[in-house]
Amino acid sequence: xxxxxxxxxxxxxxxxxxxxxxxxxxxxxxxxxxxxxxxxxxxxxxxxxxxxxxxxxxxxxxxxxxxxxxxxxxxxxxxxxxxxxxxxxxxxxxxxxxxxxxxxxx
Numbered sequence: 001x002x003x004x005x006x007x008x009x010x011x012x013x014x015x016x017x018x019x020x021x022x023x024x025x026x027x028x029x030x031x032x033x034x035x036x037x038x039x040x041x042x043x044x045x046x047x048x049x050x051x052x053x054x055x056x057x058x059x060x061x062x063x064x065x066x067x068x069x070x071x072x073x074x075x076x077x078x079x080x081x082x083x084x085x086x087x088x089x090x091x092x093x094x095x096x097x098x099x100x101x102x103x104x105x106x
Contacts, residue, residue, distance in 0.1 A: 002038045013042040018096065020048045020056075021065055024086040032099040036106070043103040045096045046077035 005012045016035050018028045035043045050057040050066050060066040065082045074081060078096065080089025 002040060006039070006041075011041050012039075013044070014038060014040045015044045015046065016099075017046050017048055018099075019080060019082055019087065019092040021060060021063065021082060021084050025091075028087070028092075028095060032095065032102065035099065036103045040103065043100070045099045045103075047080050047092045047096055048082060049075050049077055049079075050081060051075055 002012045014035060016031050018031055032045075035045070048056065050060045050070075052072075057066070060082055061068065065084055070081060078093070080092035080096075082092070083089060
């Protein structure tokens with residue numbers, strides 16, 4: 001599909017979300033590998049973000065994956081906020097940066 005889009009002279013970009021509870025590091029790395037394999041002109045990687053009022057927020061709060069006093073200004077797609085036994089916010093931020101560099105600059 002990406003090659004067909006490019007053959008038509010159009011720009012092909014993709015947006016990928018990582019860091020959902022239930023994912024593990026292998027799942028996240030598979031998402032990065034998929035993005036890299038597509039031949040996109042640009043790829044954006046976002047970290048799952050538990051905005052108040054969403055199902056993700058409620059689930060993360062119930063399971064202890066986020067703090068009750070999380071600040072709204074900390075809720076950005078480039079910032080990790082979810083901690084599970086599989087990954088930390090720091091890991092998500094690092095892999096997001098590394099993925100962007102790998103896919104967009106290789």
